[in-house]
Amino acid sequence: MNARGVPHPVLEDAPGTSASFLGNLAIVRGALEAGVQFVSGYPGTPASEIGDTFARIASDADVLFEYSVNEKVAVEIAFGAALTGARSLCSMKHLGLNYAGDPIATMPYVGVEGGMVIVSAGDPSLVTSPNEQDQRHLTRFLFYPIFDPATPEDARKMTRAAFELSEATRLPVILRPTTRVCHTSGRVELGPLPRTRNPIRFEKAPERYVPLPENARRMRRELTERYSLAERWLGRSEFFPRTGRGKRGVIASGVATAYVQQVVSELHVEREISLLQIGAYPIPETALADFLLSVDSVLVVEELTPFVEDWVSLQAFRSGRQIPIYGKETGHFPLEFEYGPDLVEDALRRYLGLASRPRAAVRVPELPQLPPRPPVLCAGCPHRTSFYLARKVFGKKTVYCNDIGCYTLGYGEPLDSADVLLCMGSSISQASGIARTTGSRTVAYIGDSTFFHSGLPALVNAVQAGDPITVLILNNYVTAMTGFQPSPTGTKRPVIEDTVRGLGVQEIYSVDPFDETAALEALRKARGGDGVNVVVFNSPCVVNEARLGIGAARAPYVIDEALCNACSLCVRELGCPAIFVEDGKYFIDPDLCDGCDLCARLCSRDAILPMPDHERRT
Amino acid sequence: MTAAQWLTSFFADRGREVTSGQLHGMAQRGGDVSASVAIDCGPSPRIAEGRADVVLGLEPVETARSLPFISSSTTVLMNTRTVVPFVVAQSFVRKRNGGRYPEVSELEAALRAVTPHLVALDFTRLAEESGSPRTLNMVMLGALFGIGLLPDSPGEFLEAVRSRIPPRLSSSNEIAFLSGVRAVESFQPVGGQP
Numbered sequence: 001m002n003a004r005g006v007p008h009p010v011l012e013d014a015p016g017t018s019a020s021f022l023g024n025l026a027i028v029r030g031a032l033e034a035g036v037q038f039v040s041g042y043p044g045t046p047a048s049e050i051g052d053t054f055a056r057i058a059s060d061a062d063v064l065f066e067y068s069v070n071e072k073v074a075v076e077i078a079f080g081a082a083l084t085g086a087r088s089l090c091s092m093k094h095l096g097l098n099y100a101g102d103p104i105a106t107m108p109y110v111g112v113e114g115g116m117v118i119v120s121a122g123d124p125s126l127v128t129s130p131n132e133q134d135q136r137h138l139t140r141f142l143f144y145p146i147f148d149p150a151t152p153e154d155a156r157k158m159t160r161a162a163f164e165l166s167e168a169t170r171l172p173v174i175l176r177p178t179t180r181v182c183h184t185s186g187r188v189e190l191g192p193l194p195r196t197r198n199p200i201r202f203e204k205a206p207e208r209y210v211p212l213p214e215n216a217r218r219m220r221r222e223l224t225e226r227y228s229l230a231e232r233w234l235g236r237s238e239f240f241p242r243t244g245r246g247k248r249g250v251i252a253s254g255v256a257t258a259y260v261q262q263v264v265s266e267l268h269v270e271r272e273i274s275l276l277q278i279g280a281y282p283i284p285e286t287a288l289a290d291f292l293l294s295v296d297s298v299l300v301v302e303e304l305t306p307f308v309e310d311w312v313s314l315q316a317f318r319s320g321r322q323i324p325i326y327g328k329e330t331g332h333f334p335l336e337f338e339y340g341p342d343l344v345e346d347a348l349r350r351y352l353g354l355a356s357r358p359r360a361a362v363r364v365p366e367l368p369q370l371p372p373r374p375p376v377l378c379a380g381c382p383h384r385t386s387f388y389l390a391r392k393v394f395g396k397k398t399v400y401c402n403d404i405g406c407y408t409l410g411y412g413e414p415l416d417s418a419d420v421l422l423c424m425g426s427s428i429s430q431a432s433g434i435a436r437t438t439g440s441r442t443v444a445y446i447g448d449s450t451f452f453h454s455g456l457p458a459l460v461n462a463v464q465a466g467d468p469i470t471v472l473i474l475n476n477y478v479t480a481m482t483g484f485q486p487s488p489t490g491t492k493r494p495v496i497e498d499t500v501r502g503l504g505v506q507e508i509y510s511v512d513p514f515d516e517t518a519a520l521e522a523l524r525k526a527r528g529g530d531g532v533n534v535v536v537f538n539s540p541c542v543v544n545e546a547r548l549g550i551g552a553a554r555a556p557y558v559i560d561e562a563l564c565n566a567c568s569l570c571v572r573e574l575g576c577p578a579i580f581v582e583d584g585k586y587f588i589d590p591d592l593c594d595g596c597d598l599c600a601r602l603c604s605r606d607a608i609l610p611m612p613d614h615e616r617r618t
Numbered sequence: 619m620t621a622a623q624w625l626t627s628f629f630a631d632r633g634r635e636v637t638s639g640q641l642h643g644m645a646q647r648g649g650d651v652s653a654s655v656a657i658d659c660g661p662s663p664r665i666a667e668g669r670a671d672v673v674l675g676l677e678p679v680e681t682a683r684s685l686p687f688i689s690s691s692t693t694v695l696m697n698t699r700t701v702v703p704f705v706v707a708q709s710f711v712r713k714r715n716g717g718r719y720p721e722v723s724e725l726e727a728a729l730r731a732v733t734p735h736l737v738a739l740d741f742t743r744l745a746e747e748s749g750s751p752r753t754l755n756m757v758m759l760g761a762l763f764g765i766g767l768l769p770d771s772p773g774e775f776l777e778a779v780r781s782r783i784p785p786r787l788s789s790s791n792e793i794a795f796l797s798g799v800r801a802v803e804s805f806q807p808v809g810g811q812p
Binding site: 019020127150151179180181183184185186187255258259261262265266340341342345359366367368369370371372373374375376377378406409413414481568571572575576577579580581582591 | 623626627630635636637638639640641647648649650659660661662663664665666667668679680682683685702703704705706707708709710711712715716719720721724725727728731751
């Protein structure tokens with residue numbers, strides 16, 4: 001229920017009607033229609049709304065839900081639940097699947113009792129990730145059935161079906177949507193919500209659940225059988241729809257299917273084309289064989305790697321069906337990044353021998369240079385203060401290893417606080433690696449949520465080795481970047497300090513970054529210290545406090561024109577989005593300023609002051 | 619709700635096939651955000667080059683950034699109130715290119731060279747006058763419905779707002795919406811429906 005007592009639309013019990021849902025909400029709906037009983041996950045774009053929605057509806061929907069500390073734990077907990085017969089779902093972004101790699105690899109061997117679905121959302125074009133990766137390869141690699149939705153409605157039906165497939169084969173199943181499905185809204189049919197759910201019990205059978213080599217060898221043989229069963233199940237399913245009777249074949253998967261459908265309709269070439277959608281893997285041989293026999297050529301339209309293209313080419317070769325197959329390998333499509341309607345139209349025109357896409361005769365306007373608009377730390381963010389003070393103490397030459405979170409925005413001018421970055425929790429280990437070979441004290445930045453996600457083992461390691469590293473833990477009490485999900489520090493107990501002490505770090509400082517004297521003193525001591533030391537910067541995320549309606553309302557600051565000498569230090573050092581320069585004059589936007597006082601302390605002319613007579617903001 | 623979310627729910631409730639796409643998540647960190655709403659156009663979540671019927675530009679540089687989607691038959695509603703990205707001040711103090719936010723008149727001229735159907739107004743001022751700059755969405759939706767491009771009337775959209783928001787909250791939204799409608803009273807839309 002929301003504050004007005006209105007149930008969340010995803011809970012609507014009105015089978016046969018339809019609604020407009022975000023792809024991620026359609027996934028939640030599909031899971032509810034399947035009677036999901038347990039949900040875990042870790043936030044990450046573009047999957048975050050799945051966990052966030054379950055967090056809101058869990059008690060109304062009678063679903064056990066948690067945000068887990070990391071994806072490995074999330075997957076293992078969901079698997080444990082699945083062993084008791086519960087239908088379980090686990091959601092994460094594509095990188096999360098990598099983090100859960102160890103349990104992912106063995107789960108198909110052991111097998112599930114209640115159906116288990118792992119949603120791992122991909123990010124072609126790396127909108128919010130350091131890489132793009134094609135999860136579909138996991139089907140061959142680790143024997144996962146994988147669903148590949150093209151639209152929110154696909155996502156709903158496939159999520160629901162994934163639970164059935166999982167129980168039919170005892171295999172955990174992956175659902176692999178991408179950004180343009182997760183964050184697209186479209187019409188979704190509402191199916192019935194079930195009245196009964198799986199009974200819960202754990203039946204002891206160690207030979208079934210413990211993959212010691214003697215059991216694992218048996219499991220491996222059974223796995224081949226179960227994977228074949230998955231292929232036959234898929235062969236009888238609705239997920240390989242074929243439209244058209246034309247001789248020019250097109251095979252598409254994922255959101256690319258939607259682009260193909262739209263372009264085919266706009267070009268009015270329905271009669272020339274036969275379109276086969278690949279909705280899941282392994283691709284049933286029968287679905288493909290019949291299609292290949294009925295067309296004279298194939299254009300494969302898929303994002304990321306030529307996965308379907310290679311599969312189709314191999315099957316055509318093996319079955320002796322010698323027809324041309326076009327796609328990425330033939331240069332019809334690029335090897336990187338997402339597609340769009342223009343790219344697909346160009347390739348289809350080329351494939352069908354049509355004239356090139358007419359470009360509107362647009363007079364290219366005299367366009368002034370448009371300033372980019374990259375994301376930036378919010379005005380008042382405590383991380384800005386922490387980065388600024390740490391750089392004052394550690395200087396330009398120190399190597400700063402950064403990590404994944406809002407504080408990644410310490411990269412670039414003017415804070416210049418990210419020299420290297422790899423993945424969740426890597427800042428501490430990278431700092432160890434660099435410090436180990438150079439002998440120089442190296443700094444690692446990590447946030448509270450990231451620290452508990454994957455920073456602990458690296459810290460244990462560093463302490464054992466005695467690396468000269470300073471770990472600056474930026475605790476804003478929340479998992480901010482992905483949408484303010486809870487962090488283990490949310491209870492406000494000094495759980496970071498207790499943990500770090502427990503791991504054997506003796507030199508620990510715990511400060512408020514806005515207490516400049518204390519913060520600088522801690523940083524100086526850390527810089528002069530031996531081995532591993534830690535400074536914990538504790539200050540809540542200002543945006544999170546504002547949206548919760550808590551925290552001190554502070555007066556915005558104003559620059560006194562008479563005192564300001566335009567020395568530019570405030571802009572040059574801080575990069576705060578509330579400070580502007582117009583016609584050579586420096587000013588602060590009172591609607592953006594959070595009153596953190598950092599620029600005022602930096603100003604050599606004392607020209608920056610809190611606005612008097614400011615109305616208290618709530 | 620964002621303007622795109624309002625439009626999506628409004629048209630979906632009327633039984634139209636709406637596909638809307640967003641690249642979001644960065645707006646709170648000051649990054650640029652865009653959304654598309656396609657009504658009865660098919661399943662593609664992305665709009666092709668030159669194929670936007672309407673661009674709602676809530677900020678001048680961002681409106682100019684959407685030029686690839688604009689053709690001579692696109693109607694552009696551009697808010698002239700700027701939000702200067704922090705990189706501009708950074709470039710200025712380092713005396714590099716990009717240290718100046720372009721003149722809004724230059725951006726307007728560039729857009730007018732492509733489409734004559736451009737309304738450039740300080741919609742933020744109308745939002746402020748209706749009570750809060752946060753109602754900018756509603757002001758621009760008012761302009762969109764007021765222009766007459768859509769088959770549905772401003773009154774129908776207002777009904778939808780009232781049914782979704784409780785009365786004590788909806789009044790500032792209504793005032794904002796209506797000020798947007800009034801602001802475009804004299805503007806002639808592209809002939810007929812898109």
